[in-house]
């Protein structure tokens with residue numbers, strides 16, 4: 103077992119983990135934060151996406167021991183407790199989900215995308231979300247959601 | 261799946277990593293970004309006894325502009341490489357190829373050194389390193405040595421880096437003023453190349469004066485299309501580029517797989533070479 107210290111959604115945890123524990127399993131099983139889901143065994147689907155030190159990573163493709171000392175944001179930490187994050191609001195408004203399984207990862211990747219590029223074109227959105235698969239929506243409303251989120255975030259700034 | 265149990269050692273320096281590899285013996289495995297290794301461990305296709313994490317060694321991270329060349333630390337992420345101003349202006353073909361690797365999440369963690377040391381025949385950066393005559397610095401128990409790209413790639417998943425060694429950095433000669441493009445052919449977003457072509461050209465008076473061409477996934481190792489490079493000299497039209505690119509399949513014996521049979525791969529090698537060169541040269 104190895105000792106790690108991580109801050110997840112604003113709370114700092116000290117835990118003993120087995121080196122082989124994937125970050126996603128640590129979040130779900132050790133911390134009970136089950137908002138982040140596993141969708142594949144091949145690092146393809148992106149359902150498990152979280153932010154580690156403010157950039158998107160697939161939490162199934164990182165070890166919990168590698169996250170030692172870092173700050174993690176999951177889908178459960180993006181809202182301030184009262185209001186949704188603009189990306190969440192936009193996904194609701196634009197019907198950017200159906201079954202919702204891909205949504206935690208889609209929202210986290212969209213936040214990363216908009217951090218890096220606050221005003222993306224449709225092509226940039228499609229490219230930026232290429233690491234996230236959705237079996238339901240055909241992506242159309244997801245793209246619209248990200249465009250709407252960009253407007254909401256731009257509006258919030260002015 | 262959950263990987264088979266292993267010990268984990270986070271290396272703080274190259275010396276530290278070499279010592280951990282030596283202590284771990286045959287079953288020790290180095291990890292960079294883990295974006296190729298962890299999927300393999302999750303599928304239990306490999307079961308190292310100890311994983312030596314070199315992703316936070318400061319001396320193998322970062323990009324240095326050293327006058328005539330750009331030296332990229334092996335532990336530099338794809339995201340850092342493709343967004344670096346010096347790489348974008350002096351090594352456009354490397355920036356392009358790197359931007360085509362996987363997806364943003366994987367590019368945030370995966371490293372240039374990891375991709376080159378892994379040397380998957382489908383990987384997009386090895387043909388760039390080959391075409392640009394990059395130089396690889398490798399550290400081992402007896403010190404550091406330098407290996408030319410032509411000697412680095414030895415077979416599918418086989419390179420000049422020994423099991424007890426570390427790739428430290430890769431030096432690329434600067435190609436200021438050259439045009440560059442990476443043409444990747446695949447079926448879906450985020451998919452690996454069925455065939456890819458890295459092209460970089462120097463123009464003089466509207467004509468190609470010099471060209472470097474590397475091909476992805478047309479054999480077990482990246483392929484340098486030297487015959488095309490020679491035939492391209494003097495080309496100034498699409499027709500001339502297409503004629504020179506017919507040599508892209510010279511001497512190739514590609515494999516067949518679910519994506520493409522041998523004939524189709526040879527066809528792709530020629531067609532994509534012409535497209536890639538035309539874009540690099542700005543000729544349409």
Ligand SMILES: Cc1cc2nc3c(=O)[nH]c(=O)nc-3n(C[C@H](O)[C@H](O)[C@H](O)COP(=O)(O)OP(=O)(O)OC[C@H]3O[C@@H](n4cnc5c(N)ncnc54)[C@H](O)[C@@H]3O)c2cc1C
Nearest residue numbers: 290292293294295296297362370371374375377383384427
């Ligand atoms: C879904 C998916 C899609 C992908 N698509 C593409 C794609 O389209 N194109 C592409 O090119 N790649 C693709 N990749 C691979 C990706 O680019 C990896 O980031 C890269 O191949 C490995 O880099 P890494 O740092 O993560 O290496 P790791 O996974 O950490 O290591 C890979 C290998 O290199 C060795 N290694 C790592 N660092 C060093 C070092 N410094 N010295 C010596 N040996 C070292 C390790 O021991 C291991 O054998 C994809 C991966 C995934 C999961």
Ligand code: FES
Nearest residue numbers: 141142147148162
């Ligand atoms: S669970 Fe599919 S990419 Fe992580």
Ligand code: FES
Nearest residue numbers: 200202236237238
């Ligand atoms: S909404 Fe069902 S997978 Fe995306």
